[in-house]
Amino acid sequence: QVQLVESGGGVVQAGGSLRLSCAASGRTFSRNFMGWFRQTPNKEREFVAAILWSGGNTYYADSVKGRFTIARVTALNTMYLRMDSLKSDDTAVYYCAALRSGSVYDIASYDSWGQGTQVTVSS
Numbered sequence: 001q002v003q004l005v006e007s008g009g010g011v012v013q014a015g016g017s018l019r020l021s022c023a024a025s026g027r028t029f030s031r032n033f034m035g036w037f038r039q040t041p042n043k044e045r046e047f048v049a050a051i052l053w054s055g056g057n058t059y060y061a062d063s064v065k066g067r068f069t070i071a072r073v074t075a076l077n078t079m080y081l082r083m084d085s086l087k088s089d090d091t092a093v094y095y096c097a098a099l100r101s102g103s104v105y106d107i108a109s110y111d112s113w114g115q116g117t118q119v120t121v122s123s
Helices: none
Strands: 002-007 010-013 018-026 033-039 046-052 058-060 068-073 078-083 092-099 110-113 117-122
Touching: 002 092, 002 110, 018 033, 018 092, 018 117, 033 078, 046 068, 046 078, 058 068, 078 092
Parallel strands: 010 117
Antiparallel strands: 002 018, 018 078, 033 046, 033 092, 046 058, 068 078, 092 110, 092 117
């Protein structure tokens, strides 16, 4: 099992930036991909971005491509999500997750989740 803890959420004005962090512990070596998802009260949890832990290959949802950047520091077992040009539509609880098997875009592929961190973008 992998334990995940997110941090870095907060309130930011539209057009601003935030950086989220996800600290991983436990059997992290057993996971090839890590990802970020987000959820609002009236929507299902949706894919935001993912990264191949060893090679650094990245994957993004169309809605955040060009504005968000996912990265990791393997020595620290920490993943980041840099969010720029934030919009009100980005307001959500953001979760990091570890992929067990399957597509990086599919929520069912992930079996370890953090507790979430709230991001609120004010207009």
